[in-house]
Amino acid sequence: MITKNLNQVKENIIKACERVGRDPSEVTLLAVSKKKSKEDIMEAYNVGHRIFAENYVQELTEKIDDLPSDIEWHMIGHLQRNKVKYVAGKVAMIHSVDSLRLANEINEFSLKKGFVTEILAEVNVGEEQNKFGFAPEEVEEFAVQVSEMSGIRLTGLMTSAPYVTNPEENRLIFRKLHDLCVDINKKSIDNVIMKKLSMGMTADYVVAVEEGATHVRVGTAIFGTRS
Ligand SMILES: *Cc1c(COP(=O)(O)O)cnc(C)c1O
Numbered sequence: 001m002i003t004k005n006l007n008q009v010k011e012n013i014i015k016a017c018e019r020v021g022r023d024p025s026e027v028t029l030l031a032v033s034k035k036k037s038k039e040d041i042m043e044a045y046n047v048g049h050r051i052f053a054e055n056y057v058q059e060l061t062e063k064i065d066d067l068p069s070d071i072e073w074h075m076i077g078h079l080q081r082n083k084v085k086y087v088a089g090k091v092a093m094i095h096s097v098d099s100l101r102l103a104n105e106i107n108e109f110s111l112k113k114g115f116v117t118e119i120l121a122e123v124n125v126g127e128e129q130n131k132f133g134f135a136p137e138e139v140e141e142f143a144v145q146v147s148e149m150s151g152i153r154l155t156g157l158m159t160s161a162p163y164v165t166n167p168e169e170n171r172l173i174f175r176k177l178h179d180l181c182v183d184i185n186k187k188s189i190d191n192v193i194m195k196k197l198s199m200g201m202t203a204d205y206v207v208a209v210e211e212g213a214t215h216v217r218v219g220t221a222i223f224g225t226r227s
Contacts, residue, residue, distance in 0.1 A: 002043040005222045006031070013216065016209035027209055030074050032219030034059065035226045038066055044222065045071065053217055057083045064090055076217055078132050081105040088117045095158040095198045098122040098132040103146055110151030117151065120158040120198055123180065125173045128162060136180050143184055147191045156196025156214070157181050167204035174199050174211035
């Protein structure tokens with residue numbers, strides 16, 4: 001089932017790219033494996049999938065330790081500062097950087113260890129209550145502050161759109177994240193070139209791809225519902 005689902009999602013991404021004249025190689029499919037077993041992950045791995053995303057630090061580190069080392073892991077869940085040390089250096093990218101204090105912690109840890117951590121700024125585009133992320137108008141200032149931190153590299157923006165049954169309802173959210181990215185790039189902030197847009201989940205990844213997503217985070221459509 002997982003293999004079939006994975007192929008279906010990939011095909012949907014290709015079709016969405018064709019509709020808007022994008023090259024499918026611009027879109028990275030992150031298989032969101034939170035709360036799913038290592039066996040489930042290995043099923044996707046065994047048919048060639050290598051890029052997975054997790055939300056919870058302990059689950060992430062266990063899976064990193066136990067699963068093949070050529071898997072590329074992404075952190076997409078809320079990250080507390082005291083857990084940065086378990087994540088930075090082990091993932092390709094931290095998508096969910098939602099405060100300057102967290103960025104500072106990642107920077108300091110990365111400098112101490114001698115590597116650079118790639119991050120995205122999480123944006124609460126819909127300005128929903130109880131949701132993590134910067135307000136859109138805060139992102140430019142954050143980018144300026146981060147530009148001085150040599151232990152991190154800010155390469156784009158991430159958002160979690162509201163849960164909807166009709167994905168069209170989120171099109172404007174994705175378009176706003178895209179436009180925000182373009183606006184900030186126009187400011188030519190030193191060391192900040194934002195090319196990545198992490199947006200779109202099971203309910204709306206097709207629309208997100210049409211609106212410029214470079215990274216879609218798909219769990220349920222690949223692994224089935226989570227308990
Ligand atoms: C769980 C999760 C996803 C995947 O959600 P699905 O609806 O299962 O595709 C994507 N992004 C984030 C931040 C998540 O927490």
